[in-house]
Amino acid sequence: MADLEVMIDSVGARGEGVAQTPSGPVFVPFTVPGDRVRIRAGAGDHAELLDLLSSSPQRVGPACAHFSDCGGCDLQHWQGPELLAWKHHQVKVTLAHRGLQAEVQPVVATPPGERRRARLALRRVAPGGAHSRDGDHVLLGFRARASRRIVDVQACPLLNERLSAAMPALRSLGPVLLRADGELVLEVTDTLGGIDLLIERSGEPNAALHAELARFAARHGLARISWRADAASEPELIASIASPALRFGNASVEVPPGAFVQASPTAERALLAEVLAAAQGVKRVADLYAGCGAFSLPLAGVAAVHAVEGDAAFAKALDAAARQSGARVTVEHRDLDRRPLQGDDLKRLDLVVLDPPRAGARAQCEALAKSKVPAVAYVSCNPATFARDARVLVDGGYTLERVVPVDQFLWSAHIELVAVLRRQPLNLARR
Helix, strand or coil: CEEEEEEEEEECCCCCCEEEEEEEEEEEECCCCCCEEEEEECCCCCEEEEEEECCCECCCCCCCCEECCEECCCCCEEECHHHHHHHHHHHHHHHHHCCCCEEEEECCECCCCCEEEEEEEEEEEECCCCCCCECCCCCEEECCCCCCEECCCCCCCCCCCHHHHHHHHHCCEEEEEEECEEEEEEEEEECCEEEEEECCCCCCCCCHHHHHHHHHHHHHHEEEEECCCCCCCCCCEEEEECCCEECCEEEEEECCCCCCCCCCHHHHHHHHHHHHHCCCCCCCCEEECCCCCCCCHCCCCCCEEEECCCCCCHHHHHHHHHHHCCCCCCEECCCCCCCCCHHHHHHHHCCCEECCCCCCCCHHHHHCCCCCEEEEEEEEEEEEHHHHHHHHHHCCCCEEEEEEEEEECCCCCCEEEEEEEECCCCCCHHH
């Protein structure tokens, strides 16, 4: 296909504009409906954007100078009600593909500048190397779009104030941790006690590096620094200055290094509000894939909760917080993909809360479909696997009652949701 001038008429599921050509539809990144563009054929049905000939009224200026190079955002050029309407439509389409219908509420929008966790790449570049710049030989930022290259980010409009302020200090770790042309990953989480830093780099830190990192933590007010060789390794504590805690309900949880927490407090509140609404009037709840207790501990204010988590460190942190606060939470360490709750495990429950990873909770939903649990609240970071699991539940007798999309990772095609499914109206008098 030669270079073409085309009109973008819609946006596909991955956030790319769609144009019709003589060879069929093509996907063009960084375009919105109403853009007239010049494109060049790429691999398969993808095309390269060569020139923006005329702009759609829906197009806006990006919020970040690194947009289109940094791989963290795909949709900064398309914001406001049109983007939220598109995300709402994507949820409905995903449900429809599984033959599901439900009351899909308006998308809950989250603001920029409040992301409290991030995974950053740090690279020390040899002077005179391909990526070097005069006076600056350390790169800190995110991967480039479809590349391993690091985009050197001075500021990110998504990060909250504390993480943004820490960027210069994190950059200064390059010469401390890396030889020229070396690279590692920094995971940062903003906690009540300060920033929790997890360094991911091969090898073991020696005594001198331990001491240097402890001084770094004290100098910059970090709560904790930990180290692991790779994503599969157990973290090693390097320095602990303050408790890296988060508050869930009435309990304070000291989160393990690299622990999963909702990236946006606004999103966390929206998800929790729907879960708590589903729990009104119930007595016994199971919170599955419970993490560090973001749902379990607030739910303990309205019901007795049995929390199940597959990560031993997360389960231990949740159990310690529940005991310390006196919350009505029992904790079980269990791999729900291999050993889902079923049979007698489910008999006396009024509500099951699910918050699985992107792969979903198929085995657990198959067990729930055979149970008599009256209600399920399902929090999902992947509408496609949610729709698959919801189909299993609906085929087992549940009704998909309500779906609330949450735009936690704004400026991306990603969308999360929380849904409520009920088998029958609650009848607590039977007890």
